[in-house]
Amino acid sequence: MQKTIIGMIFHGEYPTHPRIENQALHLISEGAEIHLFCVTYQKKKAGMVVHKGINVHRTYLPNWMYKLSALAYTFPLYHRLMSSHLKQFIQNSKAQTLHLHNMNLAQPVFDINQSAKLPIVLDLHENVPEIMKLYPHLQKGLGKFLINPVVWKKKEQEFIKRSAAIIVVTNEAKEEVLSRVEIDDSKILVLPNFTDDSFIKPEYDKSLAARFKSKFNMLYIGDTGVRRGLESVMKAIPLLINDISNLNLIIVGSSSNDENLRVLMQKEGVENFVSVEGWQSENLLADYVNVAHVGLCPILRNLHHDTTYANKLFQYARLGKPILASNSTAQKNLIESESWGLIHEANDPEDFAKQLKKLYLDETLRTQLGQNAAKSIRKKFNYSSSEFGIEFYQELNLR
Incomplete structure (x- = not known):
């Protein structure tokens, strides 16, 4: 039987991130091969390493790109600069399914995927367009004028519609998404931030x-x-x-x-x-x-x-x-x-x-x-009792 290969994509640094790591370790325990794209702001950490069985692909970025990422849906420069790194990751990992952690890198991933046509899972750890309204750097100075949460919300809704599946943290988040985006509720999987036995x-x-x-x-x-x-x-x-x-x-x-x-x-x-x-x-x-x-x-x-x-x-x-x-x-x-x-x-x-x-x-x-x-x-509140697992991805590839 062909091995299930999942390419996870995260806009931040790793390790560590409890939600990403716990999901990955659960999938590995079921026989999946996990590749994780992430960034680093230290040149010496760039490259591919294996961490707890996860194939971690770190892309080096200069510090100024961290601030540029906040403008990702205002100016296209950040996404353009990330596109080649993401394309290389998708090709090298040989992923059969892409799992996007939050929407920060969604635009270049969906653009690249127009030719590959891989199923994309959009994992909304949080309601980014809403929570960013409360970020201090959006309350004053240039951030107040350059970063528009309304634009982020419109893009999020677009990506929700284009994704093969959506993962959210709570039933309340699922209801909130369905209240503003016309999609079948079966497309959304509720997956809380479980803590595994290793804790x-x-x-x-x-x-x-x-x-x-x-x-x-x-x-x-x-x-x-x-x-x-x-x-x-x-x-x-x-x-x-x-x-x-x-x-x-x-x-x-x-x-x-x-x-x-x-x-x-x-x-x-x-x-x-x-x-x-x-x-x-x-x-x-x-x-x-x-x-x-x-x-x-x-x-x-x-x-x-x-x-x-x-x-x-x-x-x-x-x-x-x-x-x-x-x-x-x-x-x-x-x-x-x-x-x-x-x-x-x-x-x-x-x-x-x-x-x-x-x-x-x-x-x-x-x-x-x-x-x-x-x-x-x-x-009750653990991965083994949830609908999340290797079969979730295998079914997406059969559609």
Whole structure:
């Protein structure tokens, strides 16, 4: 039987990217050959390497092209410069199906594919046209005038129609796409950001556990930008410390908003209740989840957040940690339907404090919610239980 060869295309650097890597490893476990196109801004990393069984094809780009990529659907220069690299990748990989991770490189891929006519899967990790409205560089200066989310949305809709299949993260994202693009709903596969068994370690970092042993730890993993909602958590801490004297917020991540968060910590007088860890190795994330009593996802509400799941939800759940999350629609529906945790009103410090206090005071509740989360990950929220696998691609090639 002919081997199934899948060519994944990503506009960013790899490793690592949990969604891409977990998909690739699952497909490899089923016998597929995976080739991944990505970029690097370091010449010494350019070329082809094998990482965890994934054939990674890195194309070197000078740093100025990173900024140019934001103008991809304003001026064609970025896509023109990428076309030859993508064409070479498609030819060298001998891919039978192309899997586009997000829409950033969709235009040149669809243009190149007019002759090859390979099935293209468009994997929308996020609602890029909506979320880019909130990017700081689109709020001011030239970015405000040169980068138009409306154009990105029109292009996204075009690519959705032209793709053989669409993958989205949540049922809410599927409904949102169907509300604005006339396609058959069978064309869309819902595939959350599952966390596989490798996230569980036989032994966790003892020094990290010792650092946080005496604390009641709230954990946040990820980007710390304003839309992630950490400001409301900072403001909630003063409302909690009289009742929870050993309260500690662990932040694993960073962003250009960090200085604003530092100023807010000082203003609220909570510096001694926050551990700012910055970005950490992917290998250490499970060690941080291990020391947490509660996993946080306080994201603010917007069309993108209301239709997506953060990777962190499944990382918390995989290790059996109860979750305290905002009422952004998709995560609220998931957490409430599966009884993984409690929900607070987004951007509401008082309600956050109220719900956190419930979890602190009721260890039995925390344990039950954590057990529910871990069980449903094992039974339901994993690649083996999904419709995603090698047959998904084989069927596309038979159409």
